[in-house]
Amino acid sequence: MKWHYALGALGVLFLGTGHAWGLFFAPPEFMMGDVGRILYAHVPTAWNAMLVYLFAFVAAIGTLWTSKSSWESWLVGFVEVGVVLNILLCFQGAMWAKPTWGVYWDWDPRLTTTAILIALFAGVLIQRNLFHAPDKRRIITGVTAVIAFVNVPIVYFATTWWNSLHQGLSSPDTVSNPMHWPLRVSAFGVLFLAVAFSAERAKQERARLEREDTAPTLPLAQKQLELGAE
Amino acid sequence: MNPWILLSVAHAQEAENADGGEDVVETPSAQTEPFGEAPSEAPTVSSETVADPGGIPEGGFIGNDSYGAIPLGSGWGYVWAVYIVTWLTMLGYAGYLALRNRKTS
Structure with missing residues (x-):
């Protein structure tokens, strides 16, 4: 069995345990x-969305x-x-905002910068298909990922730097004791799944890049056109 | 009074007073009707529902922004929507990766 399947x-x-704990026992x-x-x-x-973007930034530097x-x-x-986590995050936030704020969405600094983050990193994926x-x-993927990552600390500190409707920074230090463990267990569940998904997606991309390197997939004329365009 | 709540209310009132109304920070009003209906009046938050400044509220968390307005037992629809969509997203992405794997292998 490959390590990322385990x-x-x-x-x-972990995610099942954390969620069941939070839903039924907390x-x-x-x-x-x-x-x-x-x-x-x-x-x-x-x-974990922010953490995975940090991993992406490290991978971009490595690239x-x-x-x-x-x-x-x-x-x-x-x-x-x-x-994927970022889009899910916005949906979850909207579902929480409606009963607490009275609206699904507000153009508040935290929410706005988070929405921009989706656009920036989705742009990194879209532009890969253009070249x-x-x-x-x-090179363009690496550079655009580094540029997109600049927004991550802005998202993180948005509630500190600006007057935000969204609550401040969350950590175990700001949460009551009975809520610590379901929160931590769920967080590790998402982390493990996110790394496993990333590893599987990376494996597929590596195989694709290797095929691209070794197989003459493009007709000679098209290759010459691309080389000429550079 | 939790200073965060004051800031949030100030922010909301700034939006409401965008036509030039004065910015007045008042005691936050509670949203007594669930699911975002406009409150019929502006009740104040009792000292029992507001965290002490700098302390973690028992059974709660700092930055809580419901103003103590949501009755216990309500809002399960939103909770289930979040958890179901979270699991569907995880399953859906795993399925997408499995399909990609089958397609490329």
């Missing part, structure tokens, strides 16, 4: 009541530094999983 299975176990939040249970799904997704397809494939894996020359595609 990690994925562990992620399912106490209702003292002001929000049962709506507060969204905490155990939303906050782990948010933490630009080494020009190796292994770094590039990890970069693609992390960016894609980051975007067929491997070297050019690798």
Whole structure:
């Protein structure tokens, strides 16, 4: 069994345990009541979306530094999983905002910068399809991922720097004791799943890049056109 | 009074007073009707529902922004929507990767 399949299975176990704990055994939040249970799904997704983007940033630096397809494939894996978590995060946040704020969405600094983050990293994936020359595609993917990552600390500190409707930074230090463990277990569940998904996606991308390197997939004339365009 | 709540209310009131109304920070109003209906009045938050400044509320978390307005037992629809969509997303992405794997192998 490949290591990331085992990690994925562990992620399912942790996420299932954390979610069941948060839904059925953790106490209702003292002001929000049962709506507060969204905490155990939303906050782990948010933490891990930012963490996966950090991994993508490291992979982008590695890609630009080494020009190796292994770094590039990890970069693609992390960016894609980051975007999935980011979209999920916004949905969860909207479902929490409606009963607490009265609206699904507000153009508040945290929410706006998070939405921009989706656009930036989705752009990294989209632009990969615009370039067929491997070297050019690798460099542009790395550079755009680094540029997109600049928004991650802005998202993180948005509630500190600006007057935000969204609550401040969340951590175990700001959460009551009975809520710690379901939150932590859920967070590790999402982390394990995110890394497992990224590893699988990276494996697929690596195989694709290797095929592209070794097989003459493009007709000679098209290759010459691309080389000429550079 | 939790200073975060004051800031949030100030933010909301700034939006409401965008036509030039004065910015007044008042005691936050509670949303007594569930699911976002406009409150019929503006009840104040009792000292029992507001965290002490700097302390973690028992059974809660700092930054709680419901203003103590949601009755216990309500809002399960939103909770289930979040958890079901979270699991569907995980399953869906795993399925997408499996399909990609089958297609490329």
